[in-house]
Amino acid sequence: MGENVDSRNNHAETNEVHLDLTRQELSSESNVLRERRTAKEEAKEILANMKGDIAFGITETPRWHTAILLGFQHYLTMFGATVAIPILLSDSLCIGKSDVVRSELIGTIFFVCGMATLLQVLFGVRLPIVQGGTYTFLTPTFALLALPQWQCPAKPGPELEAVLQNMTSSERTELWQVRMREIQGAIMVASCFQVLIGFTGVIGMLLRFIGPLAIAPTIALVGLSLFGVAAGFAGTHWGISSLTMVLIIAFSQYLKNINIPCLGWSKEKGCSAVLYPIFKLFPVILAILLSWLLCYILTITDAIPDDDSRYGYPGRTDTKRNVLEESDWFRLPYPVQWGIPTVSAAGVFGMLAGVLASLIESIGDYYACARLSGAPPPPTHAINRGIGMEGIGCILAGLWGTGNGTTSYSENIGAIGITKVGSRFVIVIGALIMMIFGMCGKFGALFVAIPDPVIGGVFSVMFGMITAVGISNLQFVDLNSSRNLFIVGFSFFMGLVIPNWLNANQGIISTGNQEVDQIITVLLSTSMFVGGLLGFILDNTIPGTQQERGLAQWRRMFGETADNDDEEHTQAVRHEVMKCYEFPFGNSIVHKWKSVTSYIPFCPTFIEFSCSCRKKKGGPENDDIDAVDGMYLHSVDTGDEKATQTPEQGDNLDAIEGHV
Structure with missing residues (x-):
């Protein structure tokens, strides 16, 4: 009997052990199910907190009519900065003032920007970010075209126009297309570097050695090096160009917080007055339209002389009328439309400086865009894709022949902060609008007719802002440090001195090898390369703390934090x-x-x-x-x-x- 009792006790103990094990297993499974459910709930709560007062998050879709209006707004926001690039390049490409090809270049760059934006939003960083033309490619482009074999047969202006008039149509076409093909090849090959460091994840490692003291002179010297171009356009009529500057300053700075009543419609209220920040969103476009209107009035009243040898003649609105008349209503840009691109080592190495500056600026734009659109900061894999996709966008720009690359636009990120709409769908609509208008030849021709002094006023403000954006990177460094002051001052100063000396002494670089001479000449003629390289070398070789160099705050801005042992x-x-x-x-x-x-x-x-x-x-x-x-x-x-x-x-x- 005792044995039976012991047997029953042992059996009970065994059952209790099995029951405990079963309870532990079910408890473990329950915890897993509970964690999964709670994780989704907490993630939803976190995203709701991050979204804040954003009307539409990146995964949300507004109604189609609202999406079209908001997409068109993004197009208008990026329009001013993008349309200026082909106009700025035309003189160095030896294109005549009244040549229809200017309108074709404008259409091409908008078409490619639309394609690049679609690729970036759908497959790249996947943020609501617009891709537009980049000014960082202009400096190496001008340095390349300043080589003896690519210089125009006469100085851009009346002298070049006189030379072009004595050429046949095919000769004029080949004159600028051969230069465009050289730029195309340089951009395409250099952009392969951006694709490589993006999709291989190298960009994350490079950022550990590149800080504010290298970035500040690189970007700031883009704007400073273009002061001569801005002065050339503005100097054709200082009165009109000054008015354009005053209007842009007034709209963007003094009147930016004033909202204008506009007619709006909603399903709840129907037609009603809506306060809209027009001055804050479209200061450049408004200034161009008003200055253009003044030029038209001065033209029909003959207040501006109609003699091209007299001061102020470029301010007339009828000097490029034939461009609008001769351009096509519909024109589809296509790859290698200017011929098969050519490649030279000098052009490729020069463009690499522009590629590096562009991609680092874009990384900052990614984090800003995520913050304003209510999305979490982009993880490493998204940044890698974004940089790689920007490289593909630049390759497409070179293949189509825009004479430029593509990059992320900060202006459109600011528009998201104002409208509180961070939907990816809206940016997709905006990209399609870019491509549609890029195929409308008359639309591009219309903006070729903008008078030169108006363009000069726009350039003066834009290039000043580019310079300021570069300088703003110094906010992260200790400017009370003599080490940092030396690096900043020396990098900026030599970034202006060396290119200026080379331009004044062309052909002075002579190593005995023509290719090497061209590479050295292009690199040292590119102010952003000289200043950025000196800043990079000095910042990484002169002793300094992380805080002093600004790297601690810089890396926090790019999302790098200390390791955490999380559950x-x-x-x-x-x-x-x-x-x-x-x-x-x-x-x-x-x-x-x-x-x-x-x-x-x-x-x-x-x-x-x-x-x-x-x-x-x-x-x-x-x-x-x-x-x-x-x-x-x-x-x-x-x-x-x-x-x-x-x-x-x-x-x-x-x-x-x-x-x-």
Whole structure:
């Protein structure tokens, strides 16, 4: 009998052990289910907090009529800066003032910008960011065209016009197309470097050595080096150009907070008056239209002389009337429309300086765009894709023959902050509008007819802003440090001195090898390359602390934070938050093969290359969101799982145990 009792006791103990094990397994499974459910709920709450007062987030879609209006607004916002680029390039390409090809260049650049924007929004960084022409490519382009074999047969202006009149149509066409093909080849090959460092993930490592003291002179010297071009256009009639500057300053600075009543419609209110910040959104376009109207009045009243040898003649509105008459209503830009691009080592090396400046500026734009559109900061894989896709956009620009590349536009990011609409769908509509207007030849021809002094006023303000954007990077460094003051002053000064000396002494570089001579001449004639290189070398060789150099704040701005030992629950929340940066399709396959895709720098499962010895807990998905550790820690509980159980969760667990 005692044996039976012992047997029953042992059997009971065994059953109790099995019951405890079963309860633990079910408890574990319950915790997993609870974590998954809670992760989605917390991620939804975090995204709602980040969205704030944004009307439409990046994954939301406004109604079609609202999306069209907002997309057209983005087109108008980027219009002024983009239309200026082909006009600025025309003289160096030896294109006549009244040549229809100017309108074709304008149409081509808008068409390509539309394509690049579509690629960036759909497959690149996946933020609502607009791609437009880049001014960082202008300086190396002018340096390349200043080589003896690419100089115009006469000085741009009346002298060149006289030479062009004595040429046949085919000779005039070949004169500028051969130069355009050289620029195309240089841009395409140099942009392959941007594609490479983007899709291979090298950009993340490069940023560790490039700080504000290298970026500030690189970008600022783009604007400073173009002061002669702005002065040439503005000097054709200082009265009109000064009026254009005053109007832009008044609209963008003094009147920017004044909203104008406009007619609006909504389903709830119907037709009603809506206050709209017109001056803040469209200062350049408004200034161009008003100055253009004044030029028209002065033209029909003959207040501006009709003799091309007298001062002020370029201010007339009838000097380029034939461009509008001769241009086509519809023209589809196509690849290699100016001929097969040519490549030279001098052009490629020169363009690399523009590529580097453009991609670093774009990274800052990514974080600004994410912040204003209510999205989480972009993870590493999204930045890699964004930079790589910008490189593809530049290759397309070279293939189509815009004479320029593409980059992210800060102006349109500001428009998102004003309108509170961060929808990707709106940017897609805007990109389609760019492509449609790019195929309308008359539309491009209309803006070729803008009088030169009006363009000069716009250039004066724009180039000044580019300079200021570069200087603004110095906010991160300690300007009380004599080390930093020396680097800044020397880099800026030599960035102006060396190119100016080379332009005044053309042909002085003589190594015995023509290709080497051209490479050295183009590089040293590019002020942004000289200033940026000196800033980079001095900043990385002269001793200085991270705080003194501004690298600590600089890296925080780019999303780099200290390592954090987060729980798996936190990683699950982050993974849900970062889904907006995944591919538009095929993500299930990417996650299924994450053992392979975790080593692909542009995949959502990518594990960032790091020198840290700490093993990350969350698997491949963990690294996607390292950039936002600091942002989410206050919203996610990283303590013990048991402490996070709610009463309802405890009751559910008891019910499961009772069922067992």
